[in-house]
Amino acid sequence: MKDYPDFDAGDLAQDESFIRWVKSPTPELESRWTAWLEEHPDKAEEVQEARRMVLAVLSEPERFPTEYQKEMMWNRVQREILLEEKPSVWQNNFLRIAALLLLSGGLSYFAFLYSQRNEAGLENSQAKSTIPEYSERVNNGKYPLKMILSDGSSIVLQPNSSLRYPQSFGSDSREVYLEGEALFDIARDPHRPFLVYANELVTKVLGTSFSIRAYENEPNVIVEVRSGKVSVFAQPTGKAVHTSDSPRREGLVLSPNQQAVYSREDARLTKSLFENPSLLIPEEEQRSFEFVDAKMGDVFAALEKAYGVEIVYDEEIMSGCYLNASLTDESLQVKLSLICKAVNATYEIMDTHIIVYGKGCTD
Amino acid sequence: MTECSDSVLWSGLKRGDRTAFSMLYQRYVGLLYNYASRICKDRDRIEDCIQDVFVALWKYRKNLAATTSVKYYLYRSLRSRIFKTAEDHEWNLQDGVSWDDMENLIDLSPEEELMSIESGDERTRKLKKYLHNLSPRQYEAIMLRFYDEFSYEEIGEIMGANPQSIRNLVARGLLHLRQYAQFLA
Incomplete structure (x- = not known):
């Protein structure tokens, strides 16, 4: 110009x-x-x-459809086109057989043939490789249901829950949709993050073990991490995040023994410890809970390592304290109570931290 | 995988090539959805309209003009469908408050933080905030111009107005934006 x-x-x-x-x-x-x-x-x-x-x-937020939405829309486009083109389709032998089967009640067989035909019509097309076919598994039974996905990840689906997943995953991400509750053990694949959409929460991992509880009729969505690291972010209902720009929206990063609770009513995401944190170290290392004239710094460090928690305390005040104790399979809370009692302190759990208030030790 | 240009796919579509059709769908469905969610809050309607656009594209493929810009054509068809189906078109970008609130709560990555400092941080944030106080048409025209880089002629066709009034719309929108950010902050 x-x-x-x-x-x-x-x-x-x-x-x-x-x-x-x-x-x-x-x-x-x-x-x-x-x-x-x-x-x-x-x-x-x-x-x-x-x-x-x-x-x-x-910098206005972008809202892209999820892979699943894209696939649903595409399927509906295909269906309408097929209906429009009825006369030529009618001559197709496959569909003629399908129609007969339909009359005799073979509805699912029809669906099968129909999808075969759909694929035939799209031979060599991009759509086939980029839009995965989604299946749905519903657990209406009384017992948890174990399933293995095509990438080797295993999932335990709780009763009254369902999971939508593609028969084979795409090349840049693995996306599934959960309603209800499930425990995930995800096969490691750094090039294809695993995303779980559950109500308004998206959980993203590379490979780890965690569980999600997201029932449609419950006020909270809860993600608990057993091993590895998991990131969790929220999104309003149905507005899925486009995977390529997801780093912008990462909410919380969870470590083992931590959980994220998403309150659906006020759209708030908070991080906290499990009610009962479990030991993260193998059993043979547990003898390190034998403390003989141990400095408090070492005691707390051992607990931090074993439970993946962070303990905050005043080093100066606690410097005169030594612990003699033999701790084994008590819960973290009991261990803390015993230790605190021994050294004249109290403790409090705040989000993912444990805060120890000591008065110091005098001999 | 070879990258086919829009015009190659377009002529493929006109010949009735299903592969070209599905590649066009793949290429544009995301952008169309994103655009639609800026002018319509009803997700089901967005999905329905996008489907209709592609069904019609296939159905009337023989009558398509040869030289059209594909993106512009799709945007225009989608928009007219959205407004046709909307008796009660409501202007509303946020579904409640959650999205934007969440965006603000989330920490910026170090690189992004750097970027926003470079770009005059506070001021940009204010401008961004008042973007939603513009009229729906001002907002839409500005997004089509800046985000999608359509020409004023194309925006005019998409939104059903002449190019000059789109120019005015954008100019007035930007002026309001500056004033809001200056005086209401």
């Missing part, structure tokens, strides 16, 4: 070349706009403001 003589920020922000420059500067654009700025030094503030306007607009 021309010289932009009386341009203010609003005019600049509307200029195509200016927008490009802010979005993805090429050397060409860079030199062009630097030159312009040198010629018009009085416009520096206007340029800044225009930049901010463009950036503000570009």
Whole structure:
């Protein structure tokens, strides 16, 4: 364009070349706009403001459909097209057989043939490789149901729960949809994060073991981590996050023995410890709970390691305290109570931290 | 995998090539959904309209013009469907409060933090906040211009107005934005 003589920020922000420059500067654009700025030094503030306007607009959240939504829409498009093209389809032998079976009640067989045909119609198409076919497993029984997915991940589906999953996963992510409760043991695959959509919560992992409780009629969604690291983020109902831009929306990172609770009513996500944290170290290492004249720093460090918790205390006050104790399979809370009693302290659990209030020890 | 240009896919579609059709779907379904969710809050309606657009695209493929910009064509069809099906079109971007609140709660990564400092942090945030106080048409025109980089002529066609009034719409929108951010902050 021309010289932009009386341009203010609003005019600049509307200029195509200016927008490009802010979005993805090429050397060409860079030199062009630097030159312009040198010629018009009085416009520096206007340029800044225009930049901010463009950036503000570009930072509007994006809402992309999930793989599942894409697939559902595509299937419906296919179905409508098939119906439109009835006359030619009718000559197809497959469908003629299918129609007969339909009359004799073979509904599911029809669905099978129908999907065969659908695939035949899409031979060589991208859609086949990029849109996975989703299956649904529903546990209406009384007992937990174990299932293995195509990537080797194993899932224990609790009663009254269901899981939607693709028969084979795509190349950049593994996405499943949970209603109800399930325990996940995810096969490690750093190139394809595993995402679980459950009510308003998205849980993302690379490979680990965790459980999710997300019943439609319950006020909270709870994610508990047994091993590995898991990130959890919230999203409003149904608005799935596009996987490629998900890092922006990461909410909480959970370590073992930590849980995330999402309150659906006030859309709040909080992190806390399990009610009863379990030991994370193998049994042979548990003898380290034998303490003989142990410094409190060592005691707390041993507990931190064993339970994956963080213990906060005043080193100076506790420096005069030593512990003689033999602790084994008590719960973390009992261990803490015993220790605190021995050294004249109290403790409190706050989110994922344990805070020890000591008065010091005098001998 | 070879990258086919829009025009190659478009002419493939006109010939009745299903592969070209499904590639067009793959290429545009995300963008269309994203655009639709900025002008309509009803997810089911968005899905229905996107389906209808593609069904019609296939059905009337023989009558399609040869030289159309594909993206623009799809946006225009989608928009007219959304507004046709909406007797009671309500302007509402947020489903309640949760999305934006969540966005604000979440920590920025170090790189993003750096970016926002570079771009005048506070001020950008204010501008962003008042974006939602613009009129629906101002907001839509600005998004089509900045985010999708359509020309004023194309935006005019999409939104059913002449290019000059779209220019005015965008200009006024930006002016309001500046004023809001200046005086209401």
